[in-house]
Amino acid sequence: MRLRIELLDLMVNIVSFNINGLRARLPRLLEFLEREKPDIVCLQELKGEPDALPTDQVEAAGYKALWHGQKGFNGVAFLSRGDGDLKLRRAGLPDDPAPEQARYIEAEAHGLIVASIYLPNGNPVGSEKFGYKLEWMARLEQHAAALLAEERPVVLAGDYNVIPEDRDTFSVKAMAHDALMQPESRAALRRIVHQGWTDALRQVHPDDDRLYTFWDYQAAAWPRDAGFRIDHFLLSPQAADRLAGAGVHKWARGEEKASDHAPVWLQLHDA
DNA sequence: ATGGTCGCGGAGCGA
Numbered sequence: 001m002r003l004r005i006e007l008l009d010l011m012v013n014i015v016s017f018n019i020n021g022l023r024a025r026l027p028r029l030l031e032f033l034e035r036e037k038p039d040i041v042c043l044q045e046l047k048g049e050p051d052a053l054p055t056d057q058v059e060a061a062g063y064k065a066l067w068h069g070q071k072g073f074n075g076v077a078f079l080s081r082g083d084g085d086l087k088l089r090r091a092g093l094p095d096d097p098a099p100e101q102a103r104y105i106e107a108e109a110h111g112l113i114v115a116s117i118y119l120p121n122g123n124p125v126g127s128e129k130f131g132y133k134l135e136w137m138a139r140l141e142q143h144a145a146a147l148l149a150e151e152r153p154v155v156l157a158g159d160y161n162v163i164p165e166d167r168d169t170f171s172v173k174a175m176a177h178d179a180l181m182q183p184e185s186r187a188a189l190r191r192i193v194h195q196g197w198t199d200a201l202r203q204v205h206p207d208d209d210r211l212y213t214f215w216d217y218q219a220a221a222w223p224r225d226a227g228f229r230i231d232h233f234l235l236s237p238q239a240a241d242r243l244a245g246a247g248v249h250k251w252a253r254g255e256e257k258a259s260d261h262a263p264v265w266l267q268l269h270d271a
Numbered sequence: 272a273t274g275g276t277c278g279c280g281g282a283g284c285g286a
Contacts, residue, residue, distance in 0.1 A: 020277075020278065020286085021277085021278045021279070023278080023279080024277085024278060024279085025278095045278090045286090047278065047279060047285095048279090071279090071280095072278090072279055072280070072284090072285095073279085073284090073285075121285075121286060123285090123286075129285095161286095216275095216276075216277095216286085217275090217276035217277045217286090218274085218275045218276045218277085219272095219274085219275055219276085220275085221276095260276090260277075260286080
């Protein structure tokens with residue numbers, strides 16, 4: 001028997017998952033944590049009472065948790081595996097146009113700054129909700145610029161509710177009047193990306209025209225693979241330099257009592 | 272598509 005000494009390329013594994021209701025999805029979430037054991041998990045759409053969050057069950061699964069919830073709607077969370085440092089940086093964006101809506105949490109763990117984002121949907125176009133979406137994106141743009149200036153590895157993860165390009169949807173025609181792919185929504189996302197962020201999923205899968213992360217519960221969207229791509233990882237240059245892989249856990253969308261989003265994953269080389 | 276499905280909260284809204 002010979003001993004082999006290998007240099008291990010350690011990785012940090014990050015997942016972003018819009019779970020569409022924590023109470024209904026907790027069994028799926030706990031199964032997912034047990035199966036994939038990601039180091040960091042960003043959750044969106046908890047839709048749960050802040051005082052009814054399952055901190056004990058998540059801790060039993062091996063995770064420390066930071067929650068930013070509100071009753072019935074929205075809600076984001078940040079989970080970090082193991083006993084390492086987990087530091088809350090902020091809950092809510094600076095100068096949030098509607099701070100009662102729990103849509104942003106930012107923390108530091110595993111040597112990274114990571115945000116969990118639930119960007120406003122914005123439908124219907126032309127409504128106050130659409131204006132709120134664009135205002136929120138302007139605030140995110142400001143904050144993203146401040147994060148870049150720190151010149152550290154930063155990951156902005158979450159449900160952006162923006163379809164970046166026509167090839168990111170099953171049907172341009174079906175979505176033409178949706179807030180998720182209006183030119184203003186796309187331009188607002190591009191303004192952020194063009195600051196110097198890398199869209200990790202597209203970077204890793206440059207030619208995949210069915211790189212979807214969401215399939216509606218309606219109209220048999222899942223069996224028809226009628227999805228679109230709205231969950232994104234934006235990486236600062238210092239994080240992009242460490243990009244090892246990214247993808248969609250598409251299998252999760254086919255489970256019983258699945259969320260309408262699939263978890264998306266990102267792997268970074270260790271520093 | 273005049274609909275179609277979910278989750279939360281316990282009716283109707285948000286997605």
